[in-house]
Amino acid sequence: MKPAFILTQILLLVAVSPLVSGIIRKIKNNIRMRKGAGIFQPYYNLAKLFGKEEVVSDTTSWIFRAAPFVILASSVCALSLVPVFAATLSFSNMGDFLAIIFILALGRFFIALAGLDAGSAFGGMGSSREMFISTFAEPVALLSVFAVSLNAGSTNLAAVSAPVGLRLSSIIAAISLFIVTIAETSRIPVDNQETHLELTMIHEAMVLEYSGKSLALIELASHIKQILFFSLIAAVVIPWGDFALKMTVIIITVSLIEVSVAKMRLFRAVDLLSFAFVISIMAVIVSAAGY
């Protein structure tokens, strides 16, 4: 019975993931005194893209065609390792949180290759920037979860997310993981999902060449990756309190940050991630000290 529950959980999260993006957009637009599209808009977008013809450049190789599937598969696979609604609800005996980071890195590797594959100037810039940012983001993600796994004495997420009460180290780790989440979900102040300016893009620049179904897969993968990081904070790093409430707080915080600060200059994003790195080390120390 357990695998069936886990599969249900994964399907539910995948189904809900575009809604999270839709809600964030709606909140942002309302803050900006705009009506905004409905919260189900990301679903309509996906449906539209799935129904569209695809244009693929002649200069691309098999990587370009394969990348969307690899990216989607890697985010779903990583999601299956995260216990969300209950500590036991994941395939966590198949891989700990290191596996999550590496599986996501596989997806990132392919999307960066695909960005280079079409040979357009923007794709190359996007790939180089994405790798640059991830060089700083990945270690922070690892360290933050290390801190909480020290609390549990195991890197297995099922053990980590078992409710042990709120600890100081968890809160500190949550802050640093939150900064990583902003970078990983291409949000302000690191990246900007809404921009039309090709020259400033990071994530969007890599996928500029995609259209139709492939683009739909990549977008869906981004929604999934977002809900994965949100759940990681809400369910694993802070295994205390109501899940829905924690998710709501995260969604509102992300929306508020998006409208209230400007995007950082590209190289300044490193400062932010370095800051997150310091915090994550602090979390490890605090955790080692027993708090």
Place this chain on the structure above:
Amino acid sequence: MEYRDELYIDVKPEEFRSKCLELHKKLSSPVMMYFAVDERTEKKSFAVYCAFLDWADKRWVFVKMQLPEGQTRFESISKDVFSAALFEREMKEMFGLEPGGNPDLRRLHLHDEVWPEGFYPLRKDFIPPERAQRSDGAYRFKKVEGEGIFEVPVGPVHAGIIGPGHFRFSAAGEPVISLEARLGFTHRGVEKLFEKMPSAGSDDAVSFSERVSGDSAFAYSTAYCRGIEKIYGLRVPERAQYIRAIFLELERIYNHTNDIGGIAVDVGFTFPNAFASIMKENTLALNEKISGSRYLKGVNEVGGVSRDFGGSERKALLDHLDGISKDFRELKAILGSSISFMDRVDKTGILKKKTAVDLGIVGLAARASGIPMDLRKTFPGVYAEANFNLIREEDGDVLARLNVRLREFEESVRLIREFIRIMAPGDISAASKIEPKPGCGIGYAEGWRGPVLFWIKTDASGRIERCKIVDPSFHNWQGLCFAVLGNIIPDFPLCNKSFDLSYPGNDL
């Protein structure tokens, strides 16, 4: 045909270059206009005019040479006066005149890919080519070579709804070491179309001038009308001058608001942009209420303005100014108090004063680089009554250009209030006295982006013989290409927005 604000110096072709260099130095003015006129029907040859601005004596100085019959070559001045370079390229492609000694004679607007050799549109005997055709030459971009240097081509089709322009970056990693803009994609042959207008003083001609560059419709029609009025010897009633000044400032207000929001959105700071958009929309709605057009079209006519300014318009305008000033203070506070925003605009895209002077940068961008240049100061007219203050910043970065906009916004609001207070009732147009006269003259207005210049030559029947237009963007695009150097590629859109130049005004 002598006017108080124009001086023509006729020189022999061999003295042309030295005279231009002398004036350039003496007046410390860039080349403001530099164009040819096809006078082969009357005088059997081409004439070339080069205009400088004499700040001290408050007049335009034109150096004119008549080329010998049959000659199409003249000596280039652009090796010594850089601000002349683009004009010479333009003369080459539009008239087939060869500026001898100019190292860069690539085409500007008539792209090699579509325009065949030997067709010079501004010649009087021009017959358009039957179809698009490649010319023999190919456009060569500046090339930077070396290890780790790569080229990034951007445009002419962009991801957003903006004008078409091609930008070729040479970058080492992220920092830009060279940027070349190739424009001309919106070339419509505006100057030639003016020559086809049946009557220079007609509403059609004025209406056409409003469509040269849409966001400066009022500055354009004002400059055009002033040129024609000068040639026809029309005295514009004082009230009309005030009304023109008010609308010119309203145009500045809505465009500055738009750009302040635009600068914010280009660094991903969307809240102030939403705020500025509302302010802009309110101003456009007000424009429609008091002038009948959101973009202030149809107000100007040769001889004055077509709509008076009644009590209800006056009240609507004053109420609007109160409201928008309040919003503006809030907007300014939001931007000024945001550390993340200030970090992006401060010290980004610096255009040094020396570079700006050499390139002949004009208008808002010049004032942000410390050059005290504003036609409202040099030729104040009714602005003198309102004690116009010239706004200037020193640093030349994005922040300086933003600050010029913020301060000019406040100044514009103040000016409009003053104008309304001072202006007396009276006539608003001398249009009934229009009598076509042959002659030539310069019409000008300080639009929100900078000086909009029309040099117009009319014939006895009231048609336009030649109409040369210079938009501030024509000079300032080069400034952008220099301001970007040393900045990283993702900062280009921000630098670009801080200049906010016009494609149609440049491409004509």
